[in-house]
Amino acid sequence: MNAADNAWVLASSALVLLMTPGLAMFYGGMTRSKNVLSTMMHSFFLMGLASIVWMFWGFSLAFAPDAIKGYVGGLQFFALAGVGGEPWPDTTIPTTTFMIFQCMFAVITPALISGAFAERMKFSSFIVFMVLWLTFVYSPVCHWVWGPGGWLAELGALDFAGGTVVHINSAAAALACALIVGKRKGYGTAPMIPHNLTLTLLGAGLLWFGWFGFNAGSALSADESAAMAFVVTHMATAAAAMSWVFAEWIIRGKPTTLGVASGAVAGLVAITPAAGFVGPVSAVLLGAVAGVVCYLAVLAKSRLGYDDSLDVVGIHGVGGTWGAIATGLFASKAIGGTDGLFFGNAAQMGPQIIAVAAVIVYSFVVSAIILYVIKAVMGLRVTEEDEETGVDTSAHGETGYNL
Amino acid sequence: MKKIEVIIKPFKLDDVKEALSSVGIHGMTVTEVKGFGRQKGHKEIYRGAEYLVDFLPKIKVEMVVSSELVDQVIEKVIAAARTGSIGDGKIFVMPVETVVRIRTGERDLDAL
Numbered sequence: 001m002n003a004a005d006n007a008w009v010l011a012s013s014a015l016v017l018l019m020t021p022g023l024a025m026f027y028g029g030m031t032r033s034k035n036v037l038s039t040m041m042h043s044f045f046l047m048g049l050a051s052i053v054w055m056f057w058g059f060s061l062a063f064a065p066d067a068i069k070g071y072v073g074g075l076q077f078f079a080l081a082g083v084g085g086e087p088w089p090d091t092t093i094p095t096t097t098f099m100i101f102q103c104m105f106a107v108i109t110p111a112l113i114s115g116a117f118a119e120r121m122k123f124s125s126f127i128v129f130m131v132l133w134l135t136f137v138y139s140p141v142c143h144w145v146w147g148p149g150g151w152l153a154e155l156g157a158l159d160f161a162g163g164t165v166v167h168i169n170s171a172a173a174a175l176a177c178a179l180i181v182g183k184r185k186g187y188g189t190a191p192m193i194p195h196n197l198t199l200t201l202l203g204a205g206l207l208w209f210g211w212f213g214f215n216a217g218s219a220l221s222a223d224e225s226a227a228m229a230f231v232v233t234h235m236a237t238a239a240a241a242m243s244w245v246f247a248e249w250i251i252r253g254k255p256t257t258l259g260v261a262s263g264a265v266a267g268l269v270a271i272t273p274a275a276g277f278v279g280p281v282s283a284v285l286l287g288a289v290a291g292v293v294c295y296l297a298v299l300a301k302s303r304l305g306y307d308d309s310l311d312v313v314g315i316h317g318v319g320g321t322w323g324a325i326a327t328g329l330f331a332s333k334a335i336g337g338t339d340g341l342f343f344g345n346a347a348q349m350g351p352q353i354i355a356v357a358a359v360i361v362y363s364f365v366v367s368a369i370i371l372y373v374i375k376a377v378m379g380l381r382v383t384e385e386d387e388e389t390g391v392d393t394s395a396h397g398e399t400g401y402n403l
Numbered sequence: 404m405k406k407i408e409v410i411i412k413p414f415k416l417d418d419v420k421e422a423l424s425s426v427g428i429h430g431m432t433v434t435e436v437k438g439f440g441r442q443k444g445h446k447e448i449y450r451g452a453e454y455l456v457d458f459l460p461k462i463k464v465e466m467v468v469s470s471e472l473v474d475q476v477i478e479k480v481i482a483a484a485r486t487g488s489i490g491d492g493k494i495f496v497m498p499v500e501t502v503v504r505i506r507t508g509e510r511d512l513d514a515l
Contacts, residue, residue: 030449191454193447252448262450299451311450 002092005221012217016104022206029200034390035119036400042114061139070151115310116174157355161218163273171317172363180371183307204261215275229275236287240267243291266294269319274327277336328352404499410492422483431466442490
């Protein structure tokens with residue numbers, strides 16, 4: 001065990017936890033004021049729910065030795081049995097530290113999905129969906145990529161900090177939610193204007209801050225790999241925040257604060273799989289493209305006709321996919337030990353594309369099945385009247401602002 | 404006595420208040436309001452989605468003055484609040500029957 005590595009990963013775990021309340025603010029500000037609390041509740045409640053699921057069986061399904069070859073772990077680590085001070089394989093940190101670091105990822109990933117069904121999901125159905133999703137989607141996909149013997153890892157797909165596991169995974173589930181839960185009442189006709197963009201900006205700032213733990217912490221050591229991951233995370237995000245703003249300035253005439261916040265998040269998403277594998281100049285290019293591509297994806301949403309309320313697909317899906325592919329393009333042996341297409345290794349593109357496609361298909365299909373079952377058994381939405389009143393009052397008996 | 408209601412652009416409030424003090428008006432009620440007239444609304448864009456916002460923020464200033472001051476007040480308000488562009492606002496004048504100062508019970512002009 002290396003004390004410096006352990007200290008860094010523990011500190012990173014706390015940083016990653018802070019992303020979830022940051023996300024609550026980022027999302028909460030974008031909803032209408034009558035739904036701010038219910039939206040923030042999704043993220044905050046998951047800090048409880050996902051942690052408990054993770055401790056009892058999520059970590060085991062994701063990280064125990066194969067129960068089904070390459071697909072999912074067994075239940076050897078149920079309730080953290082045998083998870084202690086022994087170093088996690090190939091690292092110098094205790095397994096306990098590795099477990100709690102991964103726990104924070106299991107918290108934020110389902111929270112990301114909540115942007116797709118904000119302002120209309122029934123809270124009890126939300127809880128059931130999340131327990132099933134963590135069990136049947138998150139934990140297996142986590143095993144594929146990072147678990148011992150995971151099939152995507154064996155294939156050689158590069159995913160430093162969770163581009164596929166966290167972002168593509170949550171976005172594919174978000175698309176299923178947007179389609180199956182259905183549009184908000186009045187979507188497309190009634191104005192659905194973000195009620196507090198100051199909250200959104202502060203939330204984006206906390207995400208940016210916490211993401212250093214997410215990406216640089218994923219080195220699982222306090223070494224040069226963590227340092228470079230930290231640097232490229234920052235530079236890609238800086239480029240993306242600006243490129244989104246310039247793109248919307250050119251296309252729609254005004255540089256907006258929601259644009260700078262969204263661009264920053266798009267950059268953070270896109271650099272996530274690439275963080276330990278690319279250099280700073282590549283990161284700036286990767287980020288700059290992410291800002292523009294995600295902006296265009298969000299613009300395209302209104303033509304596609306589904307109501308992904310807070311653009312989980314446009315930012316995490318498109319940004320995550322771009323990041324995974326860009327990792328195959330920009331990876332450099334000098335940084336992370338593997339070359340990408342631009343450094344003469346075209347073969348890296350194959351595993352990257354397979355990883356993206358596999359996670360999209362698996363997550364979308366299994367999420368859809370879970371949603372249809374819940375819809376049949378208990379329904380997914382609040383009543384029309386409750387939706388009109390606002391979910392804060394109807395489901396939680398509170399209002400965000402008493403002035 | 405007349406009640407004068409003035410709707411103005413928010414950034415003109417200080418100018419209007421000073422202009423009114425200069426003709427001896429020392430009491431007024433100010434409210435932040437929203438509305439539209441010929442100026443219509445404006446467009447707001449959030450992540451590319453455009454919304455027409457009908458109601459624009461304005462300031463409503465209300466005061467009650469003796470009848471002979473009305474023309475002077477109108478003149479001062481126009482001078483202070485006019486920018487010449489659409490959306491400068493309106494002035495409404497209406498009769499007032501009685502004014503009572505709650506603290507002393509004084510009535511009408513004594514109560515202003």
